[in-house]
Amino acid sequence: MTDFADNVESIVSGPPSDLQRLIDSDVDGLLDTPDKVAKVTSSDRLKRAFMEVIEFRRAQGRIPSSTTREIAERKLGSRLDGILADEEKIAALKELDEFGLLDLADAPSTIEDLLDGDDLDLLGDESGLLDLSGLPDRRSADTADSIAKRTKAEGFEAFEPLFKAKHAELADGTYRLMPFPGVHTIEQGNFFVLNGVMLFIAEVGDSTYKVVGGKQEKKERLRVIFENGTESSMYRQSLSIRLHEQDGQVLARTGHDLGEVGDADEESGHIYVLRSLSEDPQIAGIKDLHKIGFSTTSVEKRISNASKQPTFLMAPVAVVEDYRTYNLRPSALEHLLHRVFAEVRFDVTQIDQKGRDYDPLEWFIVPRKVINQAINMIMSGEIVGYLYDPDTQSLVERT
Template identity: 70%
Template sequence: MSEAEVVDPVDSAYPGNFQELFDADVDGLLDAPEKPKKVTSSDRLERAFLEVVEFRRAHGRIPSSTTREIAERKLGARLDGILANEEKIAALKRLDEFGLLEVPEAPASLDDLLAGDDLDLLGDEFGLLDVSDLPVRKAPNSPDSVAKRKKSVEFDQFEHLFKTKHAELAEGAVTLAAFRGLPTVQEGRFFVLNGIMLFVAEVGETKTMVVGGKAEPKQRLRVIFENGTESSMYRQSLSIRLHEQEGQAIVRTGVEDEEIFDADKESGHIYVLQSLSDDAQIAGIKDLYKIGFSRNSVEQRIANAANAPTYLMAPVEIVADYRTYNLKPSALEHLLHRVFAEVRLDITQIDTKGRKYDPSEWFVAPLKVINQAINMIMSGEIVDYVYDAETQQLVERG
């Protein structure tokens, strides 16, 4: 073979240029791997919203931010946060296949709002929109008195507090107890309202406002809710809602009330009893309860109920038992008689010796309202309220 015919073995094995080499790579072996795309805040926002969309697809409804189901509640709170931000709504509009981001026109009235609730979005299981049993309160002269919940921009500073408190509840270090009234609404306290834990982060300065024609001291609160919202409601407003919605306080296990101090003296028990009488005149009365006071245990007090006209000459059942401190029995009796005067039972009993007796501590009112009144008596709030038999609510005195 001549010198001109010598062939370079490399040239014979591979194409003459790199383009030919790439063109011959039909299996893509020479393709450079793509660099992973950096996840942006927009990507995270879209992924978060798509989880809400997937929940809507799977369950046929939007997630609730007030449910006890933690996973759903997180999605509901996430959607609430998106709806509160116009920029996020605009960025996610193209992904909104169910119209979750559509903001309807504001109704002209409450009736229009309820009439237009075709999907029953207002029928929440915890009754957050049910104000039927709230006390009738006169509106203050200042519009500054109204506080609405808003997204808490500093929630990351409080989130760990809620996690710690839930852990303490699980361990039994703290427990849930009945709400004890306005004096217990203090900075640093935790409460549960409609299944949602809240934290009183700040108590503002006392300001005097004219409410219903009379001056009242008011304190604004900064209340943080575990769903990532906050409110600047008045201290009295939070107390009323905790009363009405049967809210609870989070207290140390073994301590009945965190507001009890060494100098406080236990004065006895306020109790609520229900009659077990088989007398048709008594048994036929709905919501009939005895509210009384005892220095000793309630069990000792009712031991002879079947033979005592004050207990309607029949056995009774203990419905509620509140331990009280620094309370004068005479003051309690006076308050109870005044608050529930309109619905005091009017009946005459005859004791075992044939003597007539008119029991004075039996009242016809829902148990929920009675419990509310007792809590308000112990906190001192009751002085401005009376019971309205028609609405079955505690209302402010006119």
């Protein structure tokens, strides 16, 4: 070190030719120019930050949580969340992602897909937090998004003649439209009308069972062909709900219900729905006042003397619905309907022709459409899970 200092002093005062001698005597590298530090780019910082997440995954066998109380882990978890929210960052780091941390699952396109992917039954909702039965029904026609979920029907040329034939049979009276009877009628080969569009059940898939909310539910995928050339793979129950909510219809052969009535089936009576023609202001002013009853004879014969019978409020009536029943007691069906609408039974006392008080028990303040829905749901067995909500004037699921 002394030799180098002596050389420096002599060279500074000596000729420039001695500079090389100075350099040669610098055995300690004091005159070496330090390497220029490379500038750290934002890309380098991003990769370095992601590698810390990778190291955590390698060491712990899991991804870091952004909600933990461990500050160091929470920092890494938040960092990963930020990366996953930015497609450009994902693309830049993809080559470093040895554990697939940046692979994003496809978002479910339908509610059914969301529920199918709920392997841990997180949406079972036994607590009732997701129960919307207390809210008013919200009905809407098909939106653009809903229609977009349908796809072009493969081989539609084979189905198109079926729709043309059904339209012709509706025109000549061979078939008729009737209110949707219930989920039990959604079978392969049947036609329905939803929002003015005819649809055909081309296939019913195999049944699968899933436990939801502590109870086992049956699910079946359908292949539904629409006359506009599209198709859908909705669930049977989903189609039933839409047909119920949007006043869907079914095509049935004229003179029969959808399930063909055979020679061995015996007509056992009628369930009827009546509207009072009373001029009494206290009765005439009540909206949606209906009588639900049964008869083993024709309804016309049953109501022929309505104006003289307190059960008919001592006034003429109009028939708004007449259901024929087969192989069952119509009184049993009537009793079920009275139980469903018990909360809205019309409380009134009538005086018969002999001056005696009479309390009619078959009048209810309920919309005709809901009565029809209840009858169909009783026949299909769906009614056991529903009750009538007077506030929303609709049938809602039991909680």
